[in-house]
Amino acid sequence: MVKETKLYEALEVDPACSDADLKKAYRKLALKYHPDKTGGASSAQFQDIGHAYDVLSDAQKRQVYDQYGEAGLSGEAGPGGMGGLSPEDLFSQFFGGGGGMGGRGGRPSGPRRGKDVAHGLKVTLEDLYKGKTSKLALQKNVICEKCEGKGGKEGAVKTCNTCHGQGYRIILRQMGPMMQQIQQPCSDCRGEGEIINAKDKCKTCNAKKVVSVRKVIEVHIDRGMKDGRKIIFNGEGDQAPGITPGDVVIVLEQRExxxxxxxxxxxxxxxxxxxxxxxxxxxxxxxxxxxxxxxxxxxxxxxxxxxxxxxxxxxxxxxxxxxxxxxxxxxxxxxxxxxxxxxxxxxxxxxxxxxxxxxxxxxxKETLTEEVVLTEMDPHQKAKAERGHMGVGDDDEEGGHPGVQCAQQ
Structure with a gap:
């Protein structure tokens, strides 16, 4: 039983509808009420449709809305109440191309980029003077060829019904007059968002979708390169499904x-x-x-x-x-x-x-004079004399009163 049905009504769907039904309803209504098509007369309704789909298409937000209504979404959405997306941006992401019917530009989308991996490479000053080619062996993750990055047999990977593929759940706790939202990893899928039966798991990668391999790269050190110089190998970082690999960055570290x-x-x-x-x-x-x-x-x-x-x-x-x-x-x-x-x-x-x-x-003639001779000092006397010459007394070393400071020139 849901607490409110206002957003479902905006999309003309039943609260028990599937994600596919939501998408179909939004597509139909967004095209029908887009301001470019209606001359701006339906701008408010287009905003309501976009807001409703933004909430209900997100498993986390939908769960909160079903339990607590729109009051429970306070602080969940970004500017404009839509997680930072305007209705035009949402329309552009859904249909692709320009932001509106007139072709306004939308935000680019694409796969996430993996992290860059940095490795230090010790070099001598001779290497930097003459140039050198070094071979460096690295360990990196690559997509499992056996399961093609799926983690199991074809069709064996299922979306977790508990977290709807998010990998986490939202727990709401009463904190005085306020409700606090706490994000926790989903215990059913262990934060993966997917569930694979043990018998269907890929034996090569153990459902991790990637395997570790040894990669040997050739690092060309040009003459004149300096300590701290970065040599970049584009796209040689760890691979993962749905992610563009980052770079391997070799940082030269010159020995003294x-x-x-x-x-x-x-x-x-x-x-x-x-x-x-x-x-x-x-x-x-x-x-x-x-x-x-x-x-x-x-x-x-x-x-x-x-x-x-x-x-x-x-x-x-x-x-x-x-x-x-x-x-x-x-x-x-x-x-x-x-x-x-x-x-x-x-x-x-x-x-x-x-x-x-x-x-x-x-x-x-009246000057009083005295003949003196120079003598060698033992190590203790010499160290004390050198400290005094630098303006550091014994009290300074022992944490006492500060010694005489050298004047600034």
Whole structure:
């Protein structure tokens, strides 16, 4: 026994009618009362017909309406009381083509699209410099060929009568003066919307409609590609009945290199050279990412200072889809000799060759002076001194008072 019959009356059908009867009635009345056909005289009736069909053709809404009437649909429908669909949109979806008799455009419809699946691929900086083709084995779902994605024998799959194929049921609970709608998976079909007898289930996919297979794809890494670059394989995602497969997205993940650091299309390299090379010139070797050895000349008379940065133009990374290269930047670390590496006589000779030291300023005669010497520190003292040099005191490390902060320049 239904609570109200107003919507059934709008479509001129009995409350016990089937879905096919509803569809037939709507088709007949929508064509008869479409405003383009009647000159707008039947606009209100066309709205009522569309609203009635929108509710009664939805198993969930029909169940609520039959039990509680239109009052139970409060909050169920979207704008316009029709789940966000105007009567013209509903007409367009039902009959196809334009939105109205005059050919107004409707909303496009089609199969749902599956999710994209992302996989990370570890690559070296050498791979990105030279280019490479890698094979990657993936697991993916494909439509079961045995049952053609039906899950069972031909005609064995039945729509669940409990949830009318929705896969869920609407439970209404009294919450004070209000009725609360709760959506729960249908227990009869376990949320599938379909029921298959155990004896009729596909033995290959066990009624899941898809099977898992191993797919090997070839990933072409072009020269100059960067960390985080996405390589897309269209339509290679998981398959499922009624769904357009998504994409497989391969994300390049560059491993840290032992010697080179990449910034955009440039390379950075730290080179250690001796003090004599820094002062008098010489050569250094740099093994590049393609196994070439770059012979770098430091010209005599060209003094290299600690942490100085020099450039070798055009020896960086190749630029993707272009034929030029970034630059190679070399930062020099000067390796000084150990203490007491030579005797006083040779030090005097060295002092005579090097530019003279800047003279100390003269002190007033009344200045009190004291001779002090430099000493080596143990690891604990050195760590404490380095923290202080960075403006971090012991109290900061222990959660006490903040130390002196470095001034902003």
């Amino acid at each position: 290199h032992e010697h080179f650091r990449r910034v955009d299309d440039d390379l950075y390299y730290n080179a250690k050279i001796s003090l004599v090379t820094a002062l008098t010139g010489g050569k250094i070797h740099i093994k590049h990412l393609d196994d070439r050895v770059l012979v770098v000349d430091i010209l005599p008379g060209e003094v290299i200072r600690p942490n100085e940065l020099k450039a070798v133009m055009g020896q960086g990374m190749p630029t993707e889809r272009h034929h030029d290269f970034g630059n190679l930047y070399i930062q020099f670390e000067i390796v000084f000799p150990a203490s007491n590496w030579t005797d006083a006589k040779e030090l005097d000779q060295l002092r005579s060759i090097l530019p003279p030291a800047a003279p100390l300023p003269e002190l007033p």
